[in-house]
Amino acid sequence: MKLPALFSPALLALLLSQAGLAAAQAPSPTPAPAAAAAPAAPFTSGVDRSTFDTAVRPQDDLYRAANGRWLSDTPIPPDKSAFGVWDVLVDRANERVHTIVEELAAGTHPAGSAEQKVADFYRSFMDKAGIDKAGLAPLAPWLAQIDAVKTPTELAALFGRLQGTVDTPVVAWVDADPKEPTLNRAALYQSGLGLPDRDYYLKPDKRLAQARSAYLAYLETLFGLSGDPRAAAHARTVLALELKLARIQWSSVANRDAVKTYNPMTPQALAKATPGLDWPAFFAAAALPGIDRLSVSQPSYVKALAALAARTPLADWRLYLRARLLDDHANVLPQAFREAHFELHGKTLSGQQKPKPRWEQAIAALDTALGEAVGQVYAARHFPPANKARMQTLVANLLAAYGSSIDGVKWMSAKTRERAKQKLAKYTVKIGYPDRWRDYTALQVRAGDPLGNAARAGRFEHERRAVRNGQPVDRAEWGMTPQTVNAYYNPSFNEIVFPAAILEPPFFDMGADDAANYGATGATIGHEISHGFDDEGSQYDGDGKLDNWWTAADRKAFDRLTAQLVAQYDAYQPLPGRKLNGKLTLGENIADLSGLEIAYKAWQLTLGGKPSPVIDGLTGDQRFFYAYAQSWRENVREARSLQLLTMDPHAPSEFRANGSSINIDAFHQTFGTQPGDKLYKPTAKRIRIW
Numbered sequence: 135m136k137l138p139a140l141f142s143p144a145l146l147a148l149l150l151s152q153a154g155l156a157a158a159q160a161p162s163p164t165p166a167p168a169a170a171a172a173p174a175a176p177f178t179s180g181v182d183r184s185t186f187d188t189a190v191r192p193q194d195d196l197y198r199a200a201n202g203r204w205l206s207d208t209p210i211p212p213d214k215s216a217f218g219v220w221d222v223l224v225d226r227a228n229e230r231v232h233t234i235v236e237e238l239a240a241g242t243h244p245a246g247s248a249e250q251k252v253a254d255f256y257r258s259f260m261d262k263a264g265i266d267k268a269g270l271a272p273l274a275p276w277l278a279q280i281d282a283v284k285t286p287t288e289l290a291a292l293f294g295r296l297q298g299t300v301d302t303p304v305v306a307w308v309d310a311d312p313k314e315p316t317l318n319r320a321a322l323y324q325s326g327l328g329l330p331d332r333d334y335y336l337k338p339d340k341r342l343a344q345a346r347s348a349y350l351a352y353l354e355t356l357f358g359l360s361g362d363p364r365a366a367a368h369a370r371t372v373l374a375l376e377l378k379l380a381r382i383q384w385s386s387v388a389n390r391d392a393v394k395t396y397n398p399m400t401p402q403a404l405a406k407a408t409p410g411l412d413w414p415a416f417f418a419a420a421a422l423p424g425i426d427r428l429s430v431s432q433p434s435y436v437k438a439l440a441a442l443a444a445r446t447p448l449a450d451w452r453l454y455l456r457a458r459l460l461d462d463h464a465n466v467l468p469q470a471f472r473e474a475h476f477e478l479h480g481k482t483l484s485g486q487q488k489p490k491p492r493w494e495q496a497i498a499a500l501d502t503a504l505g506e507a508v509g510q511v512y513a514a515r516h517f518p519p520a521n522k523a524r525m526q527t528l529v530a531n532l533l534a535a536y537g538s539s540i541d542g543v544k545w546m547s548a549k550t551r552e553r554a555k556q557k558l559a560k561y562t563v564k565i566g567y568p569d570r571w572r573d574y575t576a577l578q579v580r581a582g583d584p585l586g587n588a589a590r591a592g593r594f595e596h597e598r599r600a601v602r603n604g605q606p607v608d609r610a611e612w613g614m615t616p617q618t619v620n621a622y623y624n625p626s627f628n629e630i631v632f633p634a635a636i637l638e639p640p641f642f643d644m645g646a647d648d649a650a651n652y653g654a655t656g657a658t659i660g661h662e663i664s665h666g667f668d669d670e671g672s673q674y675d676g677d678g679k680l681d682n683w684w685t686a687a688d689r690k691a692f693d694r695l696t697a698q699l700v701a702q703y704d705a706y707q708p709l710p711g712r713k714l715n716g717k718l719t720l721g722e723n724i725a726d727l728s729g730l731e732i733a734y735k736a737w738q739l740t741l742g743g744k745p746s747p748v749i750d751g752l753t754g755d756q757r758f759f760y761a762y763a764q765s766w767r768e769n770v771r772e773a774r775s776l777q778l779l780t781m782d783p784h785a786p787s788e789f790r791a792n793g794s795s796i797n798i799d800a801f802h803q804t805f806g807t808q809p810g811d812k813l814y815k816p817t818a819k820r821i822r823i824w
Contacts, residue, residue, distance in 0.1 A: 179750035180650020193811035200763035212487035218768025251579040290412035294419030298596030310626035315678035331781040335380035382438035410444030466584040485771025503591035505615035513567035517634035535736035557676035562629035623665035652737035653761030660729030
C-alpha cells in the first residue's frame with residue numbers, strides 16, 4: 135500500500151501500570167520496553183503443514199496445496215466478510231487495543247488529557263442506550279445547516295464546511311505537492327457516492343443492479359426514520375443525483391495515473407474553468423482561505439460537477455446532503471439507523487451475516503479519531519526492541535538484494551539504472567511506531583456526545599492538514615497507527631512503513647527459520663520497496679518528486695513488460711462471469727512479483743552460500759514458497775469479492791500467491807514443474823521486471 139516524543143522509560147512504566155496514556159502535547163524521549171527473550175534454537179519451520187491439501191500438487195496450485203485443508207475447514211465468522219491470516223493479526227491487535235481502552239474507560243482522568251479523550255470517546259460510542267434515548271436531537275445542528283442552504287454560494291460554503299465530517303462531491307486534501315514534495319499544497323478529489331464505486335451505478339452486472347436496488351431501499355429507510363413523509367420519492371431523487379455524479383467521475387484505472395491526476399492551477403483559474411460553484415466560498419469554509427495554488431486531480435469531473443451544481447435544484451442538493459449525513463453517521467444514531475446501515479453496508483455489499491461487536495466498531499472509530507494516542511501504549515506494550523532489530527536486518531537485506539537486481543536488469547539503460555539506484559539509496563524506512571506522536575490538544579471530546587465526537591474528530595484532522603497548506607512537509611509523520619495491520623510505500627516521501635501490528639506471528643515469527651520469514655514478511659517488505667518502481671511509483675524520483683527520470687526507450691521497454699502482466703491477470707476469473715482488471719491491479723501485481731523475487735534473493739544472501747537445513751521435512755526453498763502462499767490464506771464472501779473486484783487495486787489472494795510464483799525461476803526449480811503442470815510456464819515466457 136501507499137502511505138503515519140514519548141515519556142521517559144520510568145514514567146512510561148508507571149503510566150502503563152495505571153493504564154494511562156502520555157499527553158500527546160508533551161513529548162519526551164522514546165521509551166525502551168523490556169527486551170523479549172531470544173527464541174530458542176533450533177528455529178521452527180514457520181510453515182503450518184496441518185493446512186496442506188496433499189491431494190493438490192504445488193506444481194498445479196501452490197495456494198491450495200499450502201492452504202487447501204484450511205480453506206475447506208475454516209468458516210468465515212458471521213461478523214466478517216472475509217477471514218484469513220491477516221484477520222488473525224487484526225483480531226489480536228483489536229483485542230490488545232480493547233484491553234488498553236477498557237482500562238482507560240474504567241478510570242477518571244484530567245480534563246483535556248489524552249486519557250480523558252480516549253475514555254470519553256470510547257464510552258460515548260459504546261453507550262447504545264444513551265444513543266437511542268437521544269434520538270435525532272444530536273443531528274439537529276447539522277440538519278439546520280443543510281436546511282439553511284438557499285443560494286448556490288451557501289451550497290458551496292456548506293460543501294467546504296462539511297469537509298472531514300460528511301462526504302461531499304468534492305474533497306479538499308492537503309499533502310505533499312507531487313512536483314514540490316517538500317511543500318504541502320491543497321488538492322481537490324472526486325467523492326460523494328454512497329455505493330463503493332462508480333461502477334456500482336454504471337455497470338449492467340446483475341449483482342451490481344441488486345446492490346443499487348438495495349441502496350435505494352436503504353435511502354428510503356433513512357429518510358423514513360428521519361420523519362420524511364416523502365421518503366420514497368426523495369430516495370429516488372438522491373439516487374438519480376448520485377448516478378449523475380457517477381457518470382462524470384473518473385474510473386479507478388484512470389485515477390492511478392499520477393501525471394494525469396496532477397493539474398496545478400490558481401484558484402482564479404479554477405473558478406474561470408469551472409463556473410457554477412462558488413470556489414472562494416468553498417475554500418473559505420474549508421479552512422483554506424487565500425490559497426495561491428492547488429491541484430485538481432480530476433479536472434473534467436470538477437468542471438462537470440460545477441455545471442451539475444448550477445443546474446440542479448438546491449432542494450435536491452439538500453436531500454443529497456441529508457442522506458450523506460445520515461449514512462456517514464448511522465453507527466452513532468438510534469438502533470433502527472444502525473440496523474439499516476448494517477443491512478446495506480455489512481450484509482448486502484460485504485456479505486456479513488451479523489454486525490461486528492460494538493467494541494470493535496468503537497475501537498475502529500477511535501483509531502481514526504485518536505489512533506496515535508492509543509498506539510503509544512500499544513507500541514510500548516507489544517513491540518519489543520528485538521522485533522524491531524530483526525526487522526531492520528530483514529529490510530537491509532531486502533534493499534541490498536534490490537540493488538543487485540537493478541544492476542542485473544537487462545532491459546534498462548545504464549543512465550536510468552543509475553537513477554534507479556540513486557532512488558533506492560534514498561529510501562526511508564519506518565518500523566513499529568513514530569518517533570514523535572501526534573498532538574491532539576485541539577480536539578474536543580465530550581462525554582455522552584458520540585456523533586459530535588466523530589464529527590469534531592473528522593474536522594480536526596481536516597483542519598490539522600489544512601493549516602499546513604504552503605508549509606514545509608513533516609517527513610517524520612506516519613500515515614498509519616502502530617496497531618494497524620498493514621504496510622505502505624509513500625512516493626512523495628520515498629519511504630516504506632511497517633506498523634508494529636503487522637510484525638506478528640504467523641506473518642512474522644521470531645521463533646521461525648529465516649526461509650519462512652523471508653517468504654512471508656520478506657515478500658511484503660519487498661512488495662513495499664517495489665512500489666517505488668511500479669507503474670505509478672516509478673514516476674517519482676528519489677526525493678519524492680513527480681519527475682520522469684527514465685529515458686524514453688526504457689519506459690517503452692518497461693511498459694511492454696508490464697503489459698504482459700496485465701494480460702496475465704486479465705485472464706483470471708475469480709467469480710463466474712467476472713474477470714480481474716489487470717490494469718487496475720497492475721501496480722500491486724508488479725509489487726507482488728518483484729517483492730517475491732527480491733525476498734528470495736535476500737534470503738539467499740543470508741545463507742552465505744551454505745545450504746539451508748531441512749526442517750519438518752521441508753527444504754528451505756519449499757518453506758520459503760509455502761510460507762508465501764500461506765501468508766495469503768483467506769476465505770472471502772462473494773459479495774465482498776464483487777466489491778473488491780470493482781474497486782480494489784489488489785488481486786484476490788489466490789492469484790497473488792500463484793500469479794507471482796509462476797513467474798519465479800526458483801519456484802519452478804523448487805517444485806520441478808514440467809509441461810502439463812497447471813503452474814508450469816516456459817522459461818522464456820516468465821515475466822521478469824526488477
